[in-house]
Amino acid sequence: MKPLITVVMAVFNGAELVRPAIASILQQTLEPFELLVVDDGSTDGSGDVIAEQVAAYPTGEGFSFRLVRHPANLGYGAVTNTGLQCAAGDWITFVDADDTIEPEYLERMLAAGRAHEAELVVPRMRAIDEAGHSTMMRQWMPQELVSTGADAMRRSVRGELVESQHVLIARSLWEQCASRTDNAYSDLIFLLQLFGQCRQVAYLDQSLYNYSIRSGSVTGSLRPSVWDLTRVHDYIRPVIKAVFEPxxxxxxxxxxxxxxxxxxxxxxxxxxxxxxxxxxxxxxxxxxxxxxxxxxxxxxxxxxxxxxxxxxxxxxxxxxxxxxxxxxxxxxxx
Known part of the structure; x- marks a missing residue:
């Protein structure tokens, strides 16, 4: 059965953290969907841990699982591109290996996309830090829960939208875009490229994605890769130029x-x-x-x-x- 949605999960040496994330995906109310795990050169057996957990879970015919292994750690942009190339669903979304989603997340995201005939769905998100503090992430929501791609880009550039790949993307849109592999903030670049190509964006005004902030993550610690932020504008400037008047x-x-x-x-x-x-x-x-x-x-x-x-x-x-x-x-x- 062809999946409606492909959930792509990147994992790199996450064997100790990944179980809650996988469990939350396996409990989704939507069928059919597939889980595509991209093991980005793990050396701790992360991919095998996930495969064992999936095999032990009683799932129906509406779920399928695939594991793709990179021979080395290639980074988030390369994982994104592998997911885009291998996804079997009509839609694709990304869930990090240390995050969780609520059981109705996929179902409600797809319903929002279909209701507004959108190519992209942006949800509210909840941030949870290592101490367990939970905070609703700042997010602009249009009154009608729909906007053009240009307006979404406008809001994102002004810092009014959460900038991540934790969105739902229609195949017709993602086939026009690819992720950067030379920048640690490839998800931000990829999202703005999607907005630039997108006709209609829908919004889910419910926080069903639980985003984990950890000290070892790119977003949760200060590492030399932070300098990649100084190069992001070089990739976004031509996107803005193509969409807006001078x-x-x-x-x-x-x-x-x-x-x-x-x-x-x-x-x-x-x-x-x-x-x-x-x-x-x-x-x-x-x-x-x-x-x-x-x-x-x-x-x-x-x-x-x-x-x-x-x-x-x-x-x-x-x-x-x-x-x-x-x-x-x-x-x-x-």
């Missing part, structure tokens, strides 16, 4: 440039241990913050970014303490 494209490019600076700044601020890398990233961003940008952001009603940049420009230590206070407050209210 004046709006110039404005959106400025937004995106500042969003990338802000992400670098936040990653440095969230690193608890002083290091040369933290100092280098903070210094690099501070040299590129201009007073005119702070004023412009305030006029654009991007107050949080304006305040963050102003504090960092005045004192990195003051900015870091403000960030720590904000994080504590967010956890207390979760």
């Amino acid at each position: 004046d709006e494209a110039a404005t959106l490019n400025r937004h995106f440039h500042l969003q990338m600076l802000w992400q670098l700044l936040q990653k440095a601020a969230s690193e608890p241990t002083a290091s040369q890398l933290r100092a280098d990233v903070t210094s690099w961003v501070r040299r590129r913050i201009r007073v005119s940008d702070v004023v412009w952001l305030a006029k654009q009603r991007q107050v949080a970014l304006a305040v963050s940049f102003a504090l960092a420009k005045m004192s990195p230590e003051m900015h870091r303490k403000a960030y720590e206070g904000y994080t504590r407050l967010k956890h207390a209210s979760a």
Whole structure:
């Protein structure tokens, strides 16, 4: 039976973490669907652990499982491309090996896509850190739960959409795109490329995806790959140019440039241990913050970014303490 959705899971040395993720996928209410696991050169037997867990689970005819192994660790972009090439479903989505999804996640995502005749479905997400703190991730939701691809890109560039591959993509759309393999933030580049090619985007106003933030992940720790953020705009600038008129494209490019600076700044601020890398990233961003940008952001009603940049420009230590206070407050209210 041809699957409606292919769920792609990348795994690299995740044998100790992957079981909850697999269990949540096996409990989906939608049928038929397939789970395609891409073992990205694991040396701890991750792929075998997953295969054993799937084999032990009583599933019906509406589920199929495939395991593809990379001969070496090629990175998330390569895993994405393997998934796009091997998927049998009419739709594809990505679930990380340390995340979980609620049982009705696939069913409701597909229903949203069909209801709005969309090529892409964007859900709300819940972030869970290592201490167990749960926070609803910031996400713009249009009133009608549908938008054009251009509007989704516009919102993403302004930092109003969660930027990840945890979306549902129609085959007709993904066959036009491929992921970068030379950048640690390939998921951000890939998503904006999808928006640029997409006619209609649907939104699921329910947090059925549980996103795990771990210190060892690309997003959860400060590592040298953070410098890849400085190259992301090079890939996005031509996408923006192809979709928008010159004046709006110039404005959106400025937004995106500042969003990338802000992400670098936040990653440095969230690193608890002083290091040369933290100092280098903070210094690099501070040299590129201009007073005119702070004023412009305030006029654009991007107050949080304006305040963050102003504090960092005045004192990195003051900015870091403000960030720590904000994080504590967010956890207390979760």
